[in-house]
Amino acid sequence: MSTTPTPDPAAAPTPGPSTPPGPSTTPAPPAHRPPRTGGDLVIESLAALGADTVFGLPGQHALGLFDALRRAPGLRYVGLRTENNAGFAADAYARTTHRVAPLLVSTGPGALLTLPALQEAAAGSAAVLALGSQVPVAGLGGGRHGYLHELADQAAAFRGVVKSVHTVRTASQIPSAVAAAWESAVSVPHGPVWLEIPQDVLLAPVDVPPVVELPLQVREVAPRREVIVEAARRLGEARRPVILAGGGVVRAGAEAELLALAERLRAPVATTFGGKGAFPWEHPLSLQSWLEDRHTTDFLEDADTLLVVGSGLGELSSNYHTFRPRGRVVQIEADLGKLESNHAALGIHADARAALAALLAEVPPGRPAGAPAADGPEAAVAALLARVRDRLDGQGLAAEREILAAVRAALPDDAVSCWDMTILAYWAWSAFDARRPNALHSAQGAGGLGYGFPAALGAAVADPGRPVLAVSGDGGAMYSLAELATARQYDLPVTWLIVDDGGYGILREYMTDAFGATTAEATELTRPDFVALAGSFGVPAVRTTPERLGADLAAALAAPGPSVVVLPARLRMFAPTHLTA
Structure with missing residues (x-):
């Protein structure tokens, strides 16, 4: 039992004429401040x-x-309800x-649930x-200590x-390890990284000054001059140059350089x-994004010099690997592993903006117009897009095209859209005018379900x-x-369009096409x-129809906070390789 000593009255100062009663002038004891930790x-x-x-959980x-x-x-801090989201x-x-996004999660199941998102x-x-x-340092690499969430080698999963x-074992390693992970993520090519720190290191007190600044050495990938000179020569001499622009152009912010080079070469893009x-999208040289179309594939194949910028020519960008170039290919790619990974090319390992700027400096200005306008590249582009429209007209897809047009009309030009793996998104990949760069995002890289809504929350x-x-x-x-709880909690201005067709619509189509029936x-x-x-989450919602979709979407997008628009509709995909007579 403890007792509190009684103060001695004689020890207390007695106010006198020069010391009026009032608040004590004795400094208050400092407030309790917990020790700084590894966290x-x-x-x-x-x-x-x-x-x-x-972000995190x-x-x-x-x-x-x-x-x-x-x-x-x-x-x-923005907390979501699952680590994947x-x-x-x-x-x-x-x-x-175009910045680094930190994602904070826990060990074992929490860590592993991030893998689909990190793959995307x-x-x-x-x-x-x-x-x-x-787990605590003592359990690292063991998998046998019985700690909750323990894995034999958690880092191996990533x-x-x-x-x-990156793995940290002591507090003194933390600042340098965080900087190294950050540097890796933001160096070209950008990408996700994994950093793990044991529980006891995060909790242990540290006796070091607060971190004020951390030096970074972000790696830029500059093109080699000799390959730029050769690429410029090939493009300058080409009679039918064509450009295929990938995501690397958007990530590098190279849209102005792309436009200038295309116009100088009079190259369709x-x-x-x-x-x-x-x-x-509406530029006279724009081929738009009809890559799942045999007419477009033929056009790209027919180029005598095809400049591929910021794309590895993977499955979707090559019309499911049916693309077979007949001319020469020049490829600009920041990811060394994707350079010439699918097609032989004059490979330029570089950031898209740096390489396009270097090409602009080498390709002579004022390239001759060549053939008369009626037979020039602009006419060829218009003819190709007409063939694409004719092909779609023959497939009875007016409803799908009208729904996508309604979405485009309702969406403000400066708005961002995030698309899940669904039939309307497949349409958007080919047919949707994003209106500006970095405004349309989808899960078409890894293709996992569930991307659209949580991605929109992040945007x-x-x-x-x-x-x-x-x-x-x-x-x-x-x-x-x-x-929906996250959207309401943070009052985020996200409108969620849910196309309700009663199942996994794209898989239904794939199974029907491949096997003649689905496994219902x-x-x-x-x-x-x-x-x-x-x-029930306090999020306004409306059930709409194709006829009311545009108005309902526009109203939802104009209202503050989150909202949901549900469209019951069973959509169809266009036949990507069908050729009309």
Whole structure:
């Protein structure tokens, strides 16, 4: 039992004429300030590198991180309801801002649930710094100590997915490890990284000064002059030059250089699905994005010199690997692993903006117009797009085209849209005018379901002053319904269009095309009442029709905060390789 000593009255000062009664002038004891920990070092390091927003979800081993986050008033935390969705939100934040998006998660299940999102970030070159906790240092590499969430080698799960893996074992390693992971994520080619720190290192007090600044050596990939000179010669001499612009153009911010080079060469430009917005959609030289079309594939194949910028010519960009160039290919690619990975080319390992600027300096200005206008490249582009329209006209797809047009008309020009793996998104890849670069994002890199809505939340966090559209099918929407709570909690201006066709629509089409029938138990789904469900989260929702879609979407996008628009409709895909007579 403890007792409190009684103060001695004689020891207390007695106010006199010169000391009027009043507040004590004795300084108050300092407020209790907890010791700084390894978690504080992490948060200080992120702030020193320029982070102002982090995404994530707490867990037992990561509580040292989240406790430190509470003491960092300059760092905004956005918490989602599952780690995978937090990863998708960080992915879209990184894409829309061209910055690093920190993602804080816990050990074991929490860490592993980020893998689908990190695979998409890797495919889309999104700079996500995934920072997870680990079991205490004593359990690292063992898998036999019985710690909750323990894995024999947690980092091994990430090595085939991310750009680099970093493991910390002592507090003194934290600032340098965070800087190294950040540097890896933001160096060209951008991509996700994984950094893990043991629980006891995050919780242990540290006796070092706060982290104020961290030096970075971000790697830029500059082109070699001799290959630029040769590429400029080939392009300058080409009679039928064509350009295929990929996502690397958008990530590098090279749209102005692309436009200038295309106009100097009078070269038609097609954009990949990841490169949408890299070139003006209605420009006389724009082939748009009809890559799942045999007419477009033939046009690209017929180029005597094809310049591929910021694309590895993967499955979707090569019309499912049916593309067979008959002329020479010049390829600019920042990711060395993708350079000439699918087709032989004069390879230029470089950032798209640096390489295009170097080509502009070498290609002589005032290239002769050549053939009369009626037979020039602009006429060839117009003829190709007419053939594409004719092909679609013969497939009875007016409803699908009208729905996509209604979405485009309702969406403000400066708005961002995020698309899940659904039939309307497949249409958007080819037929949707993004109106500006870096405004349309989808999961077409890795192709996982559930991307659209959490990605839209991340894009809204990046710029809450403008509306964001998310588009999902009912199957993909089921992956993300919990994030309606996130949208409401942060009052994010995201309108979620759910196209409800009663199942996994694209898989239904694939199975029917391949096997003549579907496995109904696999493709057909029982769904909730999406309107009522959204209302239970306090999110306004409306059920619409194709005729009312444009007006309902426009109203939802104009209203503050989140909203849901449900369109019951069974859409069809266009036949990508069908040739009309």
